[in-house]
Amino acid sequence: MKALEQKILDEGTVLDGDILKVGSFLNQQLDVDFLLQMGKEINRIYKDEQITKILTIEASGIAIAVAAASVMHKNVIFAKKSKTSNVSGEVYSAKVHSYTHGTDSQITVPKDYINSEDNILIIDDFLANGEALRGLINIVKQSGARIAGCTCAIEKGFQHGGDELRKAGYRIESLAVIEKMSPSGIEFRK
Amino acid sequence: MKALEQKILDEGTVLDGDILKVGSFLNQQLDVDFLLQMGKEINRIYKDEQITKILTIEASGIAIAVAAASVMHKNVIFAKKSKTSNVSGEVYSAKVHSYTHGTDSQITVPKDYINSEDNILIIDDFLANGEALRGLINIVKQSGARIAGCTCAIEKGFQHGGDELRKAGYRIESLAVIEKMSPSGIEFRK
Numbered sequence: 522m523k524a525l526e527q528k529i530l531d532e533g534t535v536l537d538g539d540i541l542k543v544g545s546f547l548n549q550q551l552d553v554d555f556l557l558q559m560g561k562e563i564n565r566i567y568k569d570e571q572i573t574k575i576l577t578i579e580a581s582g583i584a585i586a587v588a589a590a591s592v593m594h595k596n597v598i599f600a601k602k603s604k605t606s607n608v609s610g611e612v613y614s615a616k617v618h619s620y621t622h623g624t625d626s627q628i629t630v631p632k633d634y635i636n637s638e639d640n641i642l643i644i645d646d647f648l649a650n651g652e653a654l655r656g657l658i659n660i661v662k663q664s665g666a667r668i669a670g671c672t673c674a675i676e677k678g679f680q681h682g683g684d685e686l687r688k689a690g691y692r693i694e695s696l697a698v699i700e701k702m703s704p705s706g707i708e709f710r711k
Numbered sequence: 712m713k714a715l716e717q718k719i720l721d722e723g724t725v726l727d728g729d730i731l732k733v734g735s736f737l738n739q740q741l742d743v744d745f746l747l748q749m750g751k752e753i754n755r756i757y758k759d760e761q762i763t764k765i766l767t768i769e770a771s772g773i774a775i776a777v778a779a780a781s782v783m784h785k786n787v788i789f790a791k792k793s794k795t796s797n798v799s800g801e802v803y804s805a806k807v808h809s810y811t812h813g814t815d816s817q818i819t820v821p822k823d824y825i826n827s828e829d830n831i832l833i834i835d836d837f838l839a840n841g842e843a844l845r846g847l848i849n850i851v852k853q854s855g856a857r858i859a860g861c862t863c864a865i866e867k868g869f870q871h872g873g874d875e876l877r878k879a880g881y882r883i884e885s886l887a888v889i890e891k892m893s894p895s896g897i898e899f900r901k
Binding site for chain 2: 545590591595
């Protein structure tokens with residue numbers, strides 16, 4: 522998505538440790554009109570699939586998932602990162618390692634919200650090592666639902682999580698794939 | 712908002728400890744078409760204010776804030792609950808106590824995203840003791856911006872956080888205010 526690549530070039534900052542800061546529009550500040558453009562692109566990619574629900578993970582995945590859902594008119598389910606007192610009943614769960622925070626977390630989705638009749642689109646903001654997507658895929662598999670595919674706004678191609686999942690047979694459609702980045706520049710996959 | 716009161720009656724469950732579970736549409740599963748209806752109502756309430764930005768708090772405030780922003784065409788900023796490695800630079804911060812989780816957290820917003828020219832609408836999903844709103848109000852005050860008002864989807868009127876903030880002079884417009892609730896029924900404020 523050319524507009525997203527341009528926005529990353531205009532507003533993104535590369536920090537040490539392979540961190541891309543896009544806080545001005547995707548993470549912390551949300552440029553909602555731009556998120557809706559991304560939502561339209563996600564709808565275009567998956568319009569021939571009979572998506573029943575969108576699955577994402579808190580916190581920053583929620584914004585892009587809601588934007589896509591407002592175009593696709595589907596419900597969003599978000600995985601929570603730890604079991605809290607207002608999650609009751611039976612849940613699907615999976616362990617996810619965060620390289621950003623250096624921690625493991627248990628992600629959970631109540632069994633009520635996904636079942637074997639569903640055809641799930643997984644959406645997240647970033648794809649790096651693919652840990653979050655693997656956790657979400659694991660949860661969908663537990664439910665018996667079909668996985669239509671996964672879309673992330675920004676894939677760090679050089680961290681290979683997306684390519685490993687593609688090799689494993691999943692449809693992974695990222696809106697912008699970064700091949701190389703450093704404080705002096707960003708190069709996108711063609 | 713009558714449609715929200717009806718949705719709470721149809722889909723909400725009251726658990727012990729004054730917990731209202733609305734996971735089927737507002738929290739964990741998001742009924743995005745319904746969130747957009749709430750967004751239209753928020754836009755109707757504040758249409759005569761010159762709102763410049765919407766401020767919310769992760770995680771479940773993001774969904775309703777994005778829905779409102781997609782109607783109002785404003786950016787959303789969300790406060791994070793702890794300082795992470797991809798928040799850099801100077802931040803506004805405030806302490807917030809969570810009665811649900813029994814913990815204190817530090818919420819932060821980078822100074823880049825709010826300034827004294829802004830007229831901020833604060834949006835959250837739940838208003839109970841008002842702790843989260845007070846933290847967000849504190850952050851806006853630090854920035855020197857104006858606070859146009861606060862809107863929450865569901866206010867637990869019997870916990871008085873909303874009324875205390877109204878007495879302090881803030882415009883607090885909740886889409887549904889629960890006066891009493893128990894496992895046997897829910898009564899709304901007229």
